[in-house]
Amino acid sequence: MYVRCAACPLRVRPAFLQKSDEEVALIETWKSDHLRLEAGAEFIHPEQTDPELFTLFSGWAFRYKELADGRRQILNFALPGDLIGLQSSMFGKSPYGAVALTDVELCLLPRRKLGRLFERYPELGYEVTWLGARAESLVDENLLSAGRRGAAERIAALVAGLYKRAETLGLVEDGTLELPLTQQHIADALGLSLVHTNKTLARLRAQKLFGISEGRLIVHNLRGVSRFAQHFEDDITPRPMI
Amino acid sequence: MYVRCAACPLRVRPAFLQKSDEEVALIETWKSDHLRLEAGAEFIHPEQTDPELFTLFSGWAFRYKELADGRRQILNFALPGDLIGLQSSMFGKSPYGAVALTDVELCLLPRRKLGRLFERYPELGYEVTWLGARAESLVDENLLSAGRRGAAERIAALVAGLYKRAETLGLVEDGTLELPLTQQHIADALGLSLVHTNKTLARLRAQKLFGISEGRLIVHNLRGVSRFAQHFEDDITPRPMI
DNA sequence: GCCGCCCTATGTCATCCGACATAGCGAGGC
DNA sequence: GCCTCGCTATGTCGGATGACATAGGGCGGC
Numbered sequence: 119m120y121v122r123c124a125a126c127p128l129r130v131r132p133a134f135l136q137k138s139d140e141e142v143a144l145i146e147t148w149k150s151d152h153l154r155l156e157a158g159a160e161f162i163h164p165e166q167t168d169p170e171l172f173t174l175f176s177g178w179a180f181r182y183k184e185l186a187d188g189r190r191q192i193l194n195f196a197l198p199g200d201l202i203g204l205q206s207s208m209f210g211k212s213p214y215g216a217v218a219l220t221d222v223e224l225c226l227l228p229r230r231k232l233g234r235l236f237e238r239y240p241e242l243g244y245e246v247t248w249l250g251a252r253a254e255s256l257v258d259e260n261l262l263s264a265g266r267r268g269a270a271e272r273i274a275a276l277v278a279g280l281y282k283r284a285e286t287l288g289l290v291e292d293g294t295l296e297l298p299l300t301q302q303h304i305a306d307a308l309g310l311s312l313v314h315t316n317k318t319l320a321r322l323r324a325q326k327l328f329g330i331s332e333g334r335l336i337v338h339n340l341r342g343v344s345r346f347a348q349h350f351e352d353d354i355t356p357r358p359m360i
Numbered sequence: 361m362y363v364r365c366a367a368c369p370l371r372v373r374p375a376f377l378q379k380s381d382e383e384v385a386l387i388e389t390w391k392s393d394h395l396r397l398e399a400g401a402e403f404i405h406p407e408q409t410d411p412e413l414f415t416l417f418s419g420w421a422f423r424y425k426e427l428a429d430g431r432r433q434i435l436n437f438a439l440p441g442d443l444i445g446l447q448s449s450m451f452g453k454s455p456y457g458a459v460a461l462t463d464v465e466l467c468l469l470p471r472r473k474l475g476r477l478f479e480r481y482p483e484l485g486y487e488v489t490w491l492g493a494r495a496e497s498l499v500d501e502n503l504l505s506a507g508r509r510g511a512a513e514r515i516a517a518l519v520a521g522l523y524k525r526a527e528t529l530g531l532v533e534d535g536t537l538e539l540p541l542t543q544q545h546i547a548d549a550l551g552l553s554l555v556h557t558n559k560t561l562a563r564l565r566a567q568k569l570f571g572i573s574e575g576r577l578i579v580h581n582l583r584g585v586s587r588f589a590q591h592f593e594d595d596i597t598p599r600p601m602i
Numbered sequence: 603g604c605c606g607c608c609c610t611a612t613g614t615c616a617t618c619c620g621a622c623a624t625a626g627c628g629a630g631g632c
Numbered sequence: 633g634c635c636t637c638g639c640t641a642t643g644t645c646g647g648a649t650g651a652c653a654t655a656g657g658g659c660g661g662c
């Protein structure tokens with residue numbers, strides 16, 4: 119079931135800059151397909167040579183890199199509205215992989231049209247760049263976590279960051295949100311072992327700032343979580359969406 | 361001493377895409393100043409609200425973030441030709457700081473002209489995006505290091521990455537290169553303590569794959585370093601330079 | 603010329619985190 | 633219905649890394 123940009127239920131949310139009908143029509147000419155993938159599907163492969171560009175329409179995904187011996191690092195999580203695959207598109211070969219965490223829908227934005235797009239719709243080119251810059255700032259924050267926060271702080275920073283992002287999208291209800299991450303995903307995102315992640319989560323749960331169970335995240339005290347993690351960046355809104 | 365783009369000695373190096381006189385003239389209209397700063401100068405401040413965009417013309421610099429209690433994480437190192445400040449420029453407020461490691465020269469590319477640039481010179485807009493994507497790929501690799509490599513592997517990966525980048529710029533002579541990093545910088549870039557960095561460096565020196573002393577990096581066996589670090593990405597050339 | 607500071611070096615000890623082992627639970631296959 | 637597999641949980645142990653202390657060399661200030 120194809121979703122036309124003119125009828126896109128995502129882009130009208132307050133998290134996003136609202137566009138004129140004309141601008142939406144432009145984006146529609148770029149979008150070439152609307153894909154549905156099951157949880158676990160890898161839609162960008164490391165080393166892939168003809169990678170495309172996507173906007174995540176619904177669901178969660180992540181980007182990752184791994185070492186030859188199998189150690190995996192998740193680079194960032196993507197939520198609806200996020201652009202995935204810009205580096206791959208620019209370089210013609212992907213330095214990372216991207217995987218669906220849940221069933222997802224993706225808007226396909228063919229990379230062969232990317233140069234053309236910059237020429238004809240510079241405003242859109244600018245927004246692509248903006249979204250690329252935002253993606254980098256998420257990775258920057260994750261690097262700060264992995265390099266300089268302790269295990270409990272890392273988890274708290276991840277929770278604070280995801281919660282704030284989900285909140286701008288309207289995914290939070292009563293301090294609660296669907297969190298389709300296993301502890302293995304959390305460990306891989308934070309540079310921790312699975313076992314240590316599990317034990318640290320148990321200790322954090324006892325502190326009652328937040329809890330993760332049965333696929334849901336419940337934040338009892340966002341201020342407390344942010345303070346503990348020293349995580350003070352708010353998600354930027356409104357932001358472009360393509 | 362202002363350096364005109366038409367007379368720029370950097371952009372003619374083989375690492376960079378060669379531009380027509382016309383294109384260089386376009387860039388010249390964007391460049392508004394040529395700055396000289398001393399080692400240690402901070403030219404983008406965290407939280408700064410009117411950040412500009414720069415191309416590093418000569419010398420080394422780095423971007424960093426820090427926690428409220430002072431722990432610092434270096435996000436990446438910049439070498440000549442690298443664009444610094446794109447996120448800051450897009451968001452209007454810098455999420456990170458940037459500091460000169462050596463005396464540096466910077467080309468000032470005023471952010472207020474950025475939107476205009478995309479409109480009038482879409483090709484340049486595309487290249488700005490390309491450079492932003494490359495910056496992110498450097499941070500991705502650093503996150504992989506901090507999250508999933510051991511201390512010795514991290515140092516080796518940093519060495520391999522910097523060596524390969526310096527090589528494309530012609531900064532390597534006889535396997536040797538000026539490396540203006542203190543052990544504290546290395547520690548802050550890799551998420552290690554200063555003392556542990558020092559001891560790990562000593563152990564690596566004994567393995568004779570490479571050595572760092574007196575401000576120089578000597579690589580005896582690049583293959584060996586790359587294999588040990590599991591670092592197999594080559595720097596991309598030729599690449600745009602603005 | 604002396605002092606202070608930055609950088610490097612090295613030893614000892616504490617701690618954080620990872621590795622390995624085991625177990626319970628629930629979903630899905632057949 | 634039973635088995636397997638994935639996910640969560642918990643204990644023990646060892647190793648990697650951090651914290652603290654001390655020292656030497658070089659360099660700039662005055």
